[in-house]
Amino acid sequence: MPDAPDVDDWKLTVPSPWSPTTPLGYGVYAAGFLYDPDQDIIYSRMDAPQRSFGYAYGYDDGALAMSAVIDCEPIFFDYAGKHWMVELWKGQYGLETGCEIGVYTRPIGSTGLGYAVLDATVGQRPNDDVPSHDLFYDCASDGDRLLLSAKLRRNGTTLFTRGPEIHWWLTGFRWGVLSDPSELSVDVSIRLKDAAMRDAFLGAIAGRPYSDLHVDGTTVSFTFSRPFAVPQPTRPAPALAAVRASNETIVSAYNSFGFPNNDPNQVDADFLSVAGLELLHFGDFVGSAAARAAIENGVPGPTVVAALADAFGIAGSTIDAWLNSVPRTLSSWVAEVQRTLALPLDFSCYVMIDNTKGPSDLLLTSITAAFGSYVMSPPARIARGSVGRFVLQDPKPSVFGSEGTVTYQYADENLEMKTVVFSFQCPTGFAANAAASTQPRWRFTGTSGEPDNPRTSPVPEGGHPLYVAFVIGGGAASEGRHRRVTSTAKDSGGDITRLCGAWGTVSAAQAILQITSGTVAYYTGAGPSVADVHVVDGRTGRYLRTGPDADPGNNLDELPDC
Known part of the structure; x- marks a missing residue:
């Protein structure tokens, strides 16, 4: 098998030199990107940290969580003892239009x-029965890089070109x-x-x-204008509308500044630290997605840590932070923390x-501990749509309890930056437990014992210890485990094969694992006619069924097709 061609064999499009000099510039660089002043775009470095995280369908399926409304086009084939996947993307990524x-x-x-856990979770492609498609893939090694070129057009007008360049991930993004x-x-x-x-x-x-479509020797070229691969990422209508509206707001606000170009060293927009540039946090996104999928499939926390450390080469402390963002009941999370x-x-x-x-991510700016120490650290970033958890333990031996604060920044719906301080204390003796937030939108509830x-x-x-939840907008703390089923997919025999709702879709097999492990609960109907979805042990295996009640309309069999 011949090696990839040497770079010197080709006339490459080499961007002008650029190096970071500002916090945003350093953030872009640290996230694996450089700026091309000639085309006014951001593009991926060869040594980008994303190279450690591979790729799988689950990443595409969670694209909306990164404010990405994109077309995805994976191309699978086998060659020289390996499964290969070349994937194309185009669309809106928060603030930026781009392609990959x-x-x-x-x-x-x-x-x-690592492969076993990731294959069984983020690797699974629904409605695709080719085994090699239901896998987690590694980013190509240096010897497996290919000579790539891309020209992105918007309504026929060229936005930018990339390559030809020998790469594993050729990208371009216009803010x-x-x-x-x-x-x-x-x-x-x-x-x-080769041929x-x-x-x-x-x-x-x-x-x-x-x-x-054109073939010239071993070079294949064509225009990718619409995707043909199935499935495409899940896009529940309410979530899609919300992401599109958010992206429009962010782009409009950014353009209102009138920056002369998109050079991260010259752009000064505070809200970009917490909204609009989700692609800069790809590692945390895919790590959290993998951790969530594994937990929802009943994989124990310690196994998740070992598997992701093996697959990604990431420190266990980082994976612990991903696990703490996974929606779970408070009691199950506390039990795991105490065991660990x-x-x-x-x-x-x-x-x-x-x-x-x-409306945006939360960015940690400071922490204090008047008494005690953080044995599980406050997360540096709590992504929009997720939760963050941490533990302040009282000092031992000591007569004091625990008392501390954390301070976060975020952007409101108008992209105005806000600061919120969360405080909490669980003292000994006769002093009272307490919690507070400095922003009225952040309300809290708690319990003890x-x-x-x-x-x-x-x-x-x-009572002690103290359990406190701060919730933006108020209401009960979201544990992310109750999902309403609004439609189902059925096979030719009428058996339920998938559950669908505003939260996305899940196979019947995965739903059975989630229900039996207690990580997710499904229900149908609304108001007084709610029915829980149960797992039933049948003669030919486990299957899903709603609990009996007087309303046949909320039965899984009667719901419309996904």
Whole structure:
């Protein structure tokens, strides 16, 4: 198998030099990107940290969580003892319009704990029965990089070009441009290693009516204007509308500044630290997605840590932070924390910050501990739509309990920056428990003693440890485990194969695992005619059924098709 061609063999489009000099510039660079002043775009570095995280369908399926409204086009084929996936993307990524070409591989027959967990969770592609498609893929090694080119057009007008360049992830993103994926097309060119690889690639795209398809030696070129791969990312209508509205607001606000260009060293917009540039936090996004999928499939927390450390080469402390963002009941999370850290029931504060209804990320700016220490640290960033958890343990041996604060910044719906300070204390002796927030939108409830005890606001004055939840917009803390089923997919025999709702879709097999492990609960109907979804042990295996009641309309069998 010939190696990838040397860079010197080709005349490459090399951007002018750029280096970061400001906080935003350093943030862009640290996230794996550089700025091209000639085309006014951001593009991915060869040594981007994203190279550690591979790729799988679950990342595409969660794209809306990163404010990405995109078309996804994976191309699968086998060559030289490996499964290959070349994937194309185009669309809106928060503040930016962009496109990507990624190259990924997986040795045929490869095994291991990391592969096993990721294959069974983020690797699964619904309605695709080809085994090699239901896998987690590694980013291509240096020897497996390909010569790639891309020209992104918006309504026929060229926005920018990238390459030709030998790369594993060729990208370009233009800040301040708002696009629907249907308005975009990408002129793609890929030089394969040899004729055998070219033929395997052509076999993979056979039947896809790409326009301008052309083969020149081992180079295949075509125009990617619409996706043909199935499935495309899940886009529940309410979530899609919210993301589109948010992206429009962010692009409009950014353009109102009138910056002369998109140079991160010259752009000064505070809200970009918490909204609009979700792609800069790709690692935390995919790590949290993988951790969530594993937990929802009943994988124990310690196994998740070991599996993701094996797959990504990431420190266990980072994975612990991902696990703490996974929606779970308070009691199950507390039990795992106490097992992992061997914490006794004491005068600690167990704190959850619920940002599921927030308009932007939360960015940690400071922490204090008047008494005690953070044995589980406050997360540096709590993404919009997620939760963050941490533990302040009382000092031992000591007569003091625990008392501390955390301060976060975020942007409101008008992209105006706000600061909120959360305080909490669980003292010993006769002093009372307490919690507070400096922003009235952030309301809180708490309980003490046992995590499942009723929650009140203000928090109970007595009892320990203290469990407190701060929720933007108020209401009960979201544990992310109750999902309403509004439609179902059924096979030819009428058996339920998928559950669907505003939260997305899930296979019946995965729902069974989630219900039996207690991580997710499903229900149908609304108001007085709610029916829980149960797992039933039948003669031919487990299946899903709603609990009996007087309303046949909320039965799984009677719901409309997904």
